[in-house]
Amino acid sequence: xxxQTLKLMExxxxxxxxxxxxxxxxxxxxxxxxxKYSEAGQMHWQTLKLREMxxxxxxxxxFDSMNALANVLNxxxxxxxxxxxxx
Numbered sequence: 527x528x529x530q531t532l533k534l535m536e537x538x539x540x541x542x543x544x545x546x547x548x549x550x551x552x553x554x555x556x557x558x559x560x561x562k563y564s565e566a567g568q569m570h571w572q573t574l575k576l577r578e579m580x581x582x583x584x585x586x587x588x589f590d591s592m593n594a595l596a597n598v599l600n601x602x603x604x605x606x607x608x609x610x611x612x613x
Contacts, residue, residue: 532550532553551570554570554594555594
């Protein structure tokens, strides 16, 4: 369902629309909960980069993406990458 929603939002609203970015984040979180950390991490990274570009680095949703990516990296045991991401 999240994949279908994301695809529709990208088509209708565009890849850089804030609602599309929220949908990307939702899908990434579900992937993380399923233990698909690599795919979740990639999606969180994409979401973070797009949110930085669209909303700015200091927007609360951008912070949310940074935190979500850090959580996935932590779940993968990539603690050094988490520390780099949080600087």
